[in-house]
Amino acid sequence: MGLDYKLVLWNKHKKNYDKLIALGMVLYLIVFFVLSLVTNAEMTAETIIIRAFGSLAIILLHLILVIGPLTRLNPNYLPILYNRRHLGVSMFLAALIHGVFSTINFHTLGSKNPIESIFTSNMDYGSLTNFPFQVLGFLALLILFVMASTSHDFFLKNLSPKIWKRLHMLVYLAYSLIVLHVFLGAFQQETSPFAIGVLCLGFVLITGLHLTAAFKEGKIDSFKASKDSDGWLEVCTTGEIEESRAKIFTVEGERIAVFKNEGKLSAIHNVCKHQGGPLGEGKIVDGCITCPWHGYQYLPHNGQSPPPFTEKVKTYQLKVVNGFVYVNPNAYEEGTEVTPISC
């Protein structure tokens, strides 16, 4: 895919995805506004807006953060990952409304620049419970802004997937900052055990899922294959790989996907050029290896995306001896033709 800026390519699933995000957000806001107005009639509109959008952004952030590990644990969740960035941008917009209203409310019309005021109106940086919590929210919002504004594939390509991924991993820092922002801000005054309980539960859920997924992946990475006299690695038997599917093996720190296509075996590097998706968890569709994350495709025999696309991944040489599959750990250049071997 080229480097030129393309607008979002809409399809049926994307539209449904966005409708569901909008439905969820509207539902939340209605519940929050109606209940606040009914049970707390003296509350001012600004306060309700600040609280409704702030809490909505946190809930959406929780949803966003559970998707990744869920897909690692059960591939049926993959469709939610496809357009996760739409959820991210929606969450940023909710957080932005919260941030802008709070800044206007608490920091404008005064003797200081509002941004300067966020950092200097409360100077108790040495204390935990008195810490200027708005600074934490401001920094988190900056991170979310950078992420939302680079969420398009145009930036992914321009920044390179590696840097882009590193940038977008800052969401974990943003999440930590936001949780602290709430605990050191709102919860110091609004001590509802239910609200505090929800965020504690959320933290346990998110951390638990991420660590479970991480340890599961760790097992694959620690796979040790035995070498034959030529230095080739014995990875599995030919029967272990299903037709149109692959098995993933870790060879000298790199993951390799060994695919079976029409009874023949091919091996390519496991990492998709788009966002680093696990190609070995994909499937061969219309003769192309299809990435489970966003449907990028590669030909099994040369690791190249079918024209007009130009992505290329490394390929590996295979051999079959007595029904055992062996991989040559020395990769070929990206896009090198390797004849699939029969088994």
Added chain:
Amino acid sequence: MIAKQRKAHKLVWLLMAVVVPILLFFAIKDLDFAANIKATETTEQFKVELVKDRTILITLSKPLPSSSSVLYEIDAAGKLGKVMGQLQGKGTYEFQVSEAASGIAIVDKIKNENIYTTTF
């Protein structure tokens, strides 16, 4: 993802699993959670009692939402009569009413609004 990124993810979450809960614990350990349990407002917010000897007790368990609250007697003709005094914040107030009074009224003199009227 490449192996390095997977490792980075694992390290980040292990670090967060340790550091964040400690910070959160110390952030909330001294909070008074019981204070938040919603008190059902059973008490009347505003109560006027006529006790013996033409003494009036006014109890404000919630502030009057007015910029000033002057207490007047209502005379026999139903008009504002003698000024009895001023109500301010929450609390109990005691006033004497004259024989001729047919009721009392609370008026916000700054905004010229009648806040409350009652007849005996």
Added chain:
Amino acid sequence: MKKNDEFYIGYVDEVGTETKTTLKRFVLYSLITLVVVGFLFSFFQETAVNSSFDFNEPTKVSGIYHETPYPMLRVQLADDIYKDILLLGFGKFGPNQYLNAIKSENGSLVNKALTIEGQLIYYNGQTLLEIDDSQKITLSGSVNRNEIKKPSSIGQIELEGEIVDPKCYFGVMKPGFGKIHRSCAALCISGGIPPVLVATNEQETDDYFLLTNLKGEPIHQDILPFIGQPAKLLGELSELGDWKVLKIDVDRIEKLGKASSIY
């Protein structure tokens, strides 16, 4: 199709049955979570008080100007019944910029009759007035016959409470106190709004104390580190109409580091 052989591609309309079931369940649980959390977050909020800010509804108020040391207007409500209205400026500022414009033309305003059109702020028996334009202040010229005297000291008193900015506390913001509001209060007080101590007395009702330095002069910058958190103050108490005034030594304010009793 074999179990586990489903494969979702974003740009292909077809979705496997098992994937569909998982997605439907996820969407359902997410929506339920949103509604339940929306309920918990909104229902269990602290109840806002019935303070008022007459935003966009200006009122003309006439009275005698005095400074104790903060600018106030003493309004006569009836014979021998007065209300002392604390004057404030627009936004997070005190009233002085508007008053100084009048003072520069007419000299001291103390004990003179003024009519000011501004926005009223009121709660729990205390009333304040926001001035947003010096054009809306008119001097009627007459001098008060009964000069308003400086309040005399009642004695030393030790109080626990929270220092707030009265503009937000008495009506502009809800909540206008505490940790969430703290930086706003600091900005208000540094902008010239008088610091007020809110302390709960034995009858469980709140008392309000305008804070001054030991000489009885306004304090703003020096008190900023103590705003919006429980503190113990020692000072000389005096009373003037609706407001109590506490002369304090800022260096002797003690931070209590616990939950505020005014919540």
